[in-house]
Amino acid sequence: MASALSPPRVPKPKCALPSHYHESYLEKKGPRDQNYKKFWAGLQGLTLYFYNSNRDSQHVEKLDLGAFVKFTDEGPRGSSSDPGIYFNLVLRNQEIKFKVDSLESREMWKGFILTVVELRVPYNLTLLPGHLYMMAEVLAKEEVRRTLEMPSCFLKVSRLEAQLLLERYPECGNLLLRPSGDGANGVSVTTRQTLNGTPVVRHYKVKREGPKYVIDVEEPFSCASLQAVVDYFVLQTNKTLVPFLLDEDYEKVLGYVDADKENGESVWVAPSVPAVPCPDPASRACGPKPSPPAPIMPVPSQDKLPPLPNPDENYVIPIDDAPAADYVNGDVVSPGWPGVPKPKKCLPAPKVQAKPSKPPITPKPEPKGLISGLAKKLAISSGQALFPRTGLASVTAELEEKLQRRRAWEHPAGLTGDQQASLGAGHVSQVDLSSQN
Numbered sequence: 001m002a003s004a005l006s007p008p009r010v011p012k013p014k015c016a017l018p019s020h021y022h023e024s025y026l027e028k029k030g031p032r033d034q035n036y037k038k039f040w041a042g043l044q045g046l047t048l049y050f051y052n053s054n055r056d057s058q059h060v061e062k063l064d065l066g067a068f069v070k071f072t073d074e075g076p077r078g079s080s081s082d083p084g085i086y087f088n089l090v091l092r093n094q095e096i097k098f099k100v101d102s103l104e105s106r107e108m109w110k111g112f113i114l115t116v117v118e119l120r121v122p123y124n125l126t127l128l129p130g131h132l133y134m135m136a137e138v139l140a141k142e143e144v145r146r147t148l149e150m151p152s153c154f155l156k157v158s159r160l161e162a163q164l165l166l167e168r169y170p171e172c173g174n175l176l177l178r179p180s181g182d183g184a185n186g187v188s189v190t191t192r193q194t195l196n197g198t199p200v201v202r203h204y205k206v207k208r209e210g211p212k213y214v215i216d217v218e219e220p221f222s223c224a225s226l227q228a229v230v231d232y233f234v235l236q237t238n239k240t241l242v243p244f245l246l247d248e249d250y251e252k253v254l255g256y257v258d259a260d261k262e263n264g265e266s267v268w269v270a271p272s273v274p275a276v277p278c279p280d281p282a283s284r285a286c287g288p289k290p291s292p293p294a295p296i297m298p299v300p301s302q303d304k305l306p307p308l309p310n311p312d313e314n315y316v317i318p319i320d321d322a323p324a325a326d327y328v329n330g331d332v333v334s335p336g337w338p339g340v341p342k343p344k345k346c347l348p349a350p351k352v353q354a355k356p357s358k359p360p361i362t363p364k365p366e367p368k369g370l371i372s373g374l375a376k377k378l379a380i381s382s383g384q385a386l387f388p389r390t391g392l393a394s395v396t397a398e399l400e401e402k403l404q405r406r407r408a409w410e411h412p413a414g415l416t417g418d419q420q421a422s423l424g425a426g427h428v429s430q431v432d433l434s435s436q437n
Contacts, residue, residue: 017057020044021138022112027084027099028061036099043112045145046152066152066245067092068117071110089113092242093171111135116142119231146227153177153230153243159190163201166192166244173244175233177226180205187213187226189233191241204233 020042027036028050039050039061046066049059074086085106089096100106107125114122115135119142123132154177157165162176174193180186189204205216206229213229215221223229233241255270 017055018042018044018049020049021116021141022108022134023054024105024108025101026050026109029097029099031094031096036097043109043116045142045149046116048113063089063096064152064245065091065113065117066243068113071114073106107131112138115139119143119228143224147225149227151177151227151230151243152245154187154226155244155246159188159203162190163192165246166190166201167199169244169246172246173242175230175241176244177230184208187229189215189229191233193240 021044023040023042025038026041027038028041029036039052040054040056042049042051046064048063048065050061050063051059069090069092072088072090074088077084077086084099084101085103086097086099087106087110089098098106098109100109103126107127108131111122111125111127111131112135114120114125115138119139121132121135121139127135153173153175155162155165157176157178159178159181162178166174166176170192174191176190177187178190180188185208187206187208189206191202191204193200206226207214207216209222211224213223213226215223215229215232221232223232230243234243255268257266258269259265260267
């Protein structure tokens with residue numbers, strides 16, 4: 001059975017290896033390391049890069065040689081199991097220990113580092129003529145590189161900001177380059193030293209004349225680059241002035257390692273993160289200050305809601321009842337009162353599982369004559385139950401009054417309430433029919 005043909009593999013493009021002035025294996029031990037660790041090291045400019053192997057293009061560590069102070073050698077260990085050669089690189093803020101395989105390798109590393117740091121070929125080392133020629137070539141390359149590169153102590157700050165930086169971070173150096181305040185192409189040099197406990201701040205002007213920089217002092221001195229200007233101040237003061245190098249151990253951009261979807265290689269990604277509101281709501285930078293909450297005022301006792309009705313009492317509380325009219329004749333309605341308008345159609349109200357009962361009625365004076373209390377109560381209840389059901393809006397007030405008096409006269413008080421209600425309902429229906437006829 002024939003197998004499916006797989007597409008040919010495309011070789012991954014190899015990254016070009018970085019170029020260095022000098023490179024070889026070097027064992028390093030930092031201040032926090034317990035043992036020596038072997039790296040492939042390369043020198044480029046004023047930086048010493050460390051790689052895991054000589055085939056890697058991305059360094060894992062680097063060391064800035066701008067804070068170089070001196071070299072120190074260690075004596076032989078005198079052990080056959082450890083024939084290595086040791087020497088130390090002393091910087092302003094730390095000391096790094098190195099181990100190489102031979103004395104020649106140690107002298108080569110010291111010679112190339114001194115060449116780029118001091119910009120001169122160190123003829124006092126134990127080196128061959130070919131090694132010295134290689135260092136002379138490195139010196140020429142480094143001089144060209146520095147003419148095209150700003151020194152690390154150059155910062156775009158004003159005179160006042162330069163003074164504050166030197167005052168706030170004295171451990172980072174005491175010499176700083178900054179743009180000239182007159183707006184020309186020149187630069188200025190700001191230094192800060194301490195004399196008997198008193199800070200002494202000085203400013204020097206460096207003019208640009210063609211491709212050269214001229215230091216404006218009593219005896220003007222011409223330099224080919226800004227780095228040469230820095231070196232002049234350092235050498236003329238016996239290295240008392242140290243170039244300012246702000247320690248930036250913390251990154252300012254958030255990034256992470258991710259795999260490339262096309263070739264699968266690991267790449268460094270620095271996404272653009274949108275502005276996130278600060279967790280502190282009281283901060284002014286997070287947005288407008290929220291308004292304070294409104295004070296809670298205590299509710300007076302008379303404004304409190306009435307207590308809920310007792311569920312045992314089977315009645316319905318009327319909602320939005322209009323107040324009863326205060327008429328002089330009580331139950332007698334004025335003859336000129338217009339007809340009762342038909343109620344407008346509304347949405348059905350939720351059914352209440354309770355028997356309807358009489359709404360509360362204020363006591364009214366009984367009419368003189370034959371109407372007793374019981375007959376009046378019966379007439380009101382039957383009238384209220386009759387009109388909503390039959391919808392007889394044409395019954396006038398005079399007919400209603402005659403009907404009430406007739407019921408009270410025809411039915412004695414000895415009958416029971418149920419009999420009086422049934423008998424009264426029959427008479428009302430007869431009277432209504434007669435009135436319609």
